[in-house]
Amino acid sequence: MGVNLPPTLRRLLGIPVARVGLALMALVLATALLGPWLVGRDAWDLAGPPLLWPGQDGRFPLGTDSLGRDLAAGLAGGAAVSLAIGIVSALIAALLGTLIGAVGGYYGGAVEHLFGRVTDLFQTVPPFILAVVTVAALPPSLTSVVVAIGAVSWPATARLVRTRFLVLRESEFVLAGRMIGMGDIRLITTQILPSVLPPIIVLTPLTVGTAIQTEAALGFLGLSPPDLLTWGKMIGEGREQLLDAWYICGLPGLAIMTTVLAFNLLGESLNRLMAAGAREGR
Secondary structure: OOOOOOHHHHHHHOOHHHHHHHHHHHHHHHHHHHHHHHHOOOOOOEOOOOOOOOOOEOOEOOOEOOOOEEHHHHHHHHHHHHHHHHHHHHHHHHHHHHHHHHHHHHHOHHHHHHHHHHHHHHHHOOHHHHHHHHHHHOOOOHHHHHHHHHHHOOHHHHHHHHHHHHHHOOOHHHHHHHHOOOOHHHHHHHHHHHHHHHHHHHHHHHHHHHHHHHHHHHHHOOOOOOOOOOHHHHHHHHHHHOOOOOHHHHHHHHHHHHHHHHHHHHHHHHHHHHHHHHHHOO
16 A cells, blocks of 8 residues: 655656755654663763774774764764754845845835845855854854854845845735735745745755754864764864874764755755746746
8 A cells, every 4th residue: 555645745756856865865864862861871972982984893883083983973973963054044045034025125125225235245155254254253162053054044044035026016915915904924935925825845855954064164174063973073173183094074064064065955856856847837
């Protein structure tokens, strides 16, 4: 007896790259949820001899770093941290970008000009530089990292939403809503925003991937919270042993690449799905 999947999910699974992306994402989620329990060891514990290569000792299947910490425990703990930072930062960026883009695109004129210049200003300065400055200015914590990444990741969403709102605000259904007395907030939230949600949904997984890369770069530079062991911090701490123990950097680097690839493939698959739906609706 076959599983009765929702039509959208069934169409998504019909895209080969989507199946690959979802499989990789399932692997990362399993690592984050089950990894710490399977390893049974804290990532900070000096659990064994330093610089054990993967497979050299059965107690440490992925080896140890220069301090004797279990790399498997670090990768498992880093998976949960990276997913949390990436997803929450992307949601902040989506909400902030949607708000700024919707207000600017709906009202137009001076409001649109002001919000457009603010968006251009944020896009002129490299987002990573802004993230570094923001993290340095805030108290060192997981919340500071999430807020910093989310605060520099919204311009792409804002430009997308603003462009859509500029087109849709003069649509017949919006004009009809004004004629029957709908207020601006109601028009924005119930009439225009539902039509803008699909491209926002497509963009969000890509934003998650970018946020994970940004967090890894911050961790590599030592700007992540000192009590938080992240994949980027693992790479930063292992760079001195890059020539004689490359696996210390290589394993977390592979984890970052796999996670980012999973979200990028999902975003690309959603884009294909939306494009196919738009062609069928013509």
